[in-house]
Amino acid sequence: MENFKQKAINHIKAIPFGKVASYGQIAVYAGSPRAARAVGMILNKLPADTEVPWWRVINNEGKLTIRGSIFNRDDQQSLLEKEGVKFKKEHEVEIEKYRWKTHELKL
């Protein structure tokens, strides 16, 4: 039985290049719809060299709410811009335009 953490990480790894998902969304896919904050905590503990595309996870309003010590909002924004994501203002994207939808995903 996979735990919440493993599922969350698997789902984040599944976010396609150039797409984003919200913390709450990942929590839903991981089977615990109201554990959005826990998703942030998991990301906060990832090593700097992780293969998990943490920068594709933003909040539900399209804002970058990163609080990690190694990377900041500017780092995350440039990583997203490298994937073609356009920002409507500093640290805020039009999330509905880039939101990853998992219609084919089996929970």
Added chain:
DNA sequence: CTGCTGACCCAAG
């Protein structure tokens, strides 16, 4: 088991 913490979310004011 208890009691925090927090890269969240939503609704008000």
Added chain:
DNA sequence: CCTTGGGCCAGCA
């Protein structure tokens, strides 16, 4: 734009 306030819950000491 900003701030409160309440709810939430996985992880950790």
